Amino acid sequence: MASRTGKQAASRPGERTAGPGRPRPSLSPRSIVDACLELLDADGADALTFRRIGARLGADPTALYRHFRNKDDLLLAVADRLLEVSLEGFEPAEDWRETLRGLFLRVRTVYLSHPRAAVLATVRITRRPAEMRVIEMILAALARAGFPPEQAVPHYRALVDFMLSWSCMDATYASLDPAARAGDESAWTGAYAAVPAATHPHIAAAAPYLAEVEDDANFHFALDLMLTAIAAHAPSS
Template sequence: MEPRTGKRAGSGRPKPSLSPRLIVETCLALMDAEGADALTFRRVGAQLGADPAALSRHFRDRDDLLLAVADHLLGEGLEGFEPSDGWRQTLRTLFIRMHKVHLSHPRATVLATVRVTRRPAEMRVIELTLTALSDAGFPPEQAVRHYRALVDFLLARSCMDAAHCTLDAHTRRGDESAWSGEYAAVPAETHPQIAAAAPYLASVDDDADFDFALDLMLDAIAARAPGKD
């Protein structure tokens, strides 16, 4: 990533025009390429051609930068999003978008999904989710409990899927092939249910599995909703 530059400094070298967004985007690109070790002021500053101390004008420390990266991921998922007419479709679309964004940046996701960002994108996700649950008829206390169940599922599943993506290729292939290898070879005499299900265990698609699990949660919420639509 080439640094954006402003006026030239006295040394004749380009002077980076730093902004919080540029710093976060640079950090995210570095994490995509190099992992968590790239989340340092020194590494990001070097990529931007800037003194690491200049980053501290926008972010207090590494943790502050991580929270900004986490919120940026949520912001990516919100780009172009508009609520649907029905609360269920609003939540389904929103959570599928968030899961896809997290998997597009797996190395950042394994750090970001366990944090509370306290920032605008996260606040909008919370507001959208609580609004949908309110539209379903839940009063605030119940809406919050259902919100936490949904979001915890999204973040836990996104973190698990992202962690799998960060495995080295050999390990990942070994885990994926186990369903058509070792599990397909389990004898029916000792594990009859696994043997009967073996052809299907190997055919589960991760994206479709996430959608299926999300629908199960939304089915349960719809069954509990005071105002079903």
């Protein structure tokens, strides 16, 4: 759009517009979803408007409604896209525990690569193909462990809620202002290391080890605890 001075108005960084005389690009659900991820990565949830998405794609915002009913429908598609990326190249292992471990590590890795999108995605049920593939894989793995459906379901929910909750927490933390993150991370070598043993003997004794805990290693540790507990419950054991 031209300004009152006749000069072309500047686009926002990273946004693409169709120039005069150029045909507008054809849209697809995939291109729209990928543009949403780019916007979320760059500017967060507040940037996710049909106007901004259309500008990034060089398309009329109203054209997006041919593919998505509303913003919530689009958000569910973004959430499913993250799961779809997690599944790329993934094949279940012979060992049901390795299948679940590998799948959950992949999903968490993708969520943390798009933390601002993950904060929105981890609390939703997409009802879409990638989510259904993930659920089918998890239930199939639990069936291989010997669980009948009525027993597999509560174990499935416990595992998935664990992974989603942890991933949402990590994604939210990654989305914090860097100064806030730095303050929290220094707490273990600062405030907790200085707690007097007279009033908090257990914290004082554990303080050197609290500072050594690494987030990724801690997730692996917690996931293995969950899988070990489920294996102990499995009828095949």
